Amino acid sequence: xxxxxxxxxxxxxxxxxGRTQTWLAEKIGKSYVVVTNYCNNNSxxxxxxLRKIAFALDIDIRELLVPxxxxxxxx
Numbered sequence: 001x002x003x004x005x006x007x008x009x010x011x012x013x014x015x016x017x018g019r020t021q022t023w024l025a026e027k028i029g030k031s032y033v034v035v036t037n038y039c040n041n042n043s044x045x046x047x048x049x050l051r052k053i054a055f056a057l058d059i060d061i062r063e064l065l066v067p068x069x070x071x072x073x074x075x
Contacts, residue, residue: 006066008050011039013057013064027056 014024025035028049037043038053045053054061 006041007044008038008041009064009066010035010045010053013059014039017057019057024053024056028052 010024014021021035021039022032024030025032028035029052030049034043038045038049050061050064054064057064
């Protein structure tokens with residue numbers, strides 16, 4: 001069992017949009033290996049790179065991050 005914590009959702013967003021890691025690498029000017037490491041949460045993109053990824057995917061940058069807190073519903 002892996003102790004790795006998923007911090008970003010790049011892989012999930014790419015899958016949801018039907019895009020490839022190669023496509024994203026070209027769009028943000030990074031190598032395929034770097035993007036693969038982001039997708040597998042082996043390394044994390046800087047905020048500047050996250051901004052570029054969000055722009056390329058036409059989404060809000062917050063959609064690329066795994067929430068750290070779940071909102072409580074009003075009872």
